[in-house]
Amino acid sequence: MDDLDRLFHHLVDHIARTTPDRLQKPFQVSELYQRLVPYRTHKRELGFESIEDYEMAVLRLLAGESAYARVEPPDVQEALAAEVKQVNPDPGAFREFAAASVVLDREAVQRIVNHEAAYAPPELHPPESPEATPEVVPVLEARPLAAPPTSASAAPPPTVEEDDTTLRIAAIETRELVFEPVGASSDCPSCDEELPAGRDAVFCPFCGEQLAATPCGDCGELIEPGWKYCLACGTPTRRSRPTDTT
Numbered sequence: 001m002d003d004l005d006r007l008f009h010h011l012v013d014h015i016a017r018t019t020p021d022r023l024q025k026p027f028q029v030s031e032l033y034q035r036l037v038p039y040r041t042h043k044r045e046l047g048f049e050s051i052e053d054y055e056m057a058v059l060r061l062l063a064g065e066s067a068y069a070r071v072e073p074p075d076v077q078e079a080l081a082a083e084v085k086q087v088n089p090d091p092g093a094f095r096e097f098a099a100a101s102v103v104l105d106r107e108a109v110q111r112i113v114n115h116e117a118a119y120a121p122p123e124l125h126p127p128e129s130p131e132a133t134p135e136v137v138p139v140l141e142a143r144p145l146a147a148p149p150t151s152a153s154a155a156p157p158p159t160v161e162e163d164d165t166t167l168r169i170a171a172i173e174t175r176e177l178v179f180e181p182v183g184a185s186s187d188c189p190s191c192d193e194e195l196p197a198g199r200d201a202v203f204c205p206f207c208g209e210q211l212a213a214t215p216c217g218d219c220g221e222l223i224e225p226g227w228k229y230c231l232a233c234g235t236p237t238r239r240s241r242p243t244d245t246t
Contacts, residue, residue, distance in 0.1 A: 003048065003057040008068045010046055011037050012104065012112045023109050029071070030098035030202045033058055040220045051217055055091035060084055062094050068108050072101045092217060099196065099205040 001009070014037060015023050033039070037046070039054045048054045062071050063081040071077035076097045083093045186195045190209035195201045202212045213222040221232035228237055 003053060004060045004065055004068070006046060007037070007054075007057040007061060008066070008108070009112055010042065012109050014042075016113055023104060023113075024106060026072070026101040026103045028098065028200060029062065029094055029100045029102055030200060032062075032102060033094075034202075034215070038215075040215065052091050055094075055217075056089070059089065059091055059094050062097075062102065066108075068105055070103045070105065071097075072103070076100045095214075096203070096208055098202045099199060 011032075012023065027036070033055075039046075039048070039051050043051075043054065046054065046057075048057070059080060061069050062077065063084045064070070064077050065084070071080070080094060080097070083089050186201075187193065188195055188204040188206060188209055188211070190204060191207040193204065193206040195204065195211075200212075202214060203210055210225040213224050215221070216223055216230040216233065216235055216237075218235045219230065219233040221230055223230055223237055229235065230237065
């Protein structure tokens with residue numbers, strides 16, 4: 001099982017356990033790496049050594065490898081498939097198509113669901129014996145409950161001092177990204193095109209302008225639209241990278 005198989009298997013298993021009705025419903029590319037299986041919260045289960053390995057597996061999935069997923073419109077999947085074939089592909093190229101739709105292959109999903117069901121441990125129901133004697137449960141002496149702590153002692157000061165770096169890393173690991181649906185009257189501030197109604201528009205589907213905060217690829221800190229560098233680790237964003245004019 002390579003990185004792509006492991007990513008797809010974990011994606012199907014996670015959706016089946018949390019929101020199984022979404023297995024056959026389309027979702028946006030941005031939902032895949034921001035809400036369903038984001039690297040920062042699933043890296044241990046996925047077993048990837050770096051975010052580059054994770055992004056390359058996502059790129060291969062969206063490019064149509066192994067026919068695990070279909071991306072609409074079709075030209076988006078064709079562009080990602082061409083990127084995968086490059087000598088030095090950009091693992092995060094799929095972020096340019098954050099608003100595209102993804103549909104998981106029904107047969108591939110069913111194979112994983114059936115496999116999990118076949119190897120699930122059986123529920124054990126010991127037979128009832130008519131001659132079995134009921135278990136005697138000892139009666140414990142009731143004791144008065146301890147008085148609840150007062151407001152002064154409810155939140156004792158920590159005994160170990162935590163520096164700012166530790167607190168910031170903890171905040172990054174636990175942060176959840178929430179994007180408000182774009183209204184029907186919302187326009188892109190860069191190209192003035194009307195954005196899709198009721199969709200989580202992280203990037204403009206017409207000009208590619210960033211519209212919402214996205215996580216830093218290195219540390220996970222939120223990067224606001226227009227920023228050229230991450231304020232936490234200094235990693236250059238897409239805006240600060242030189243454009244290839246060849």
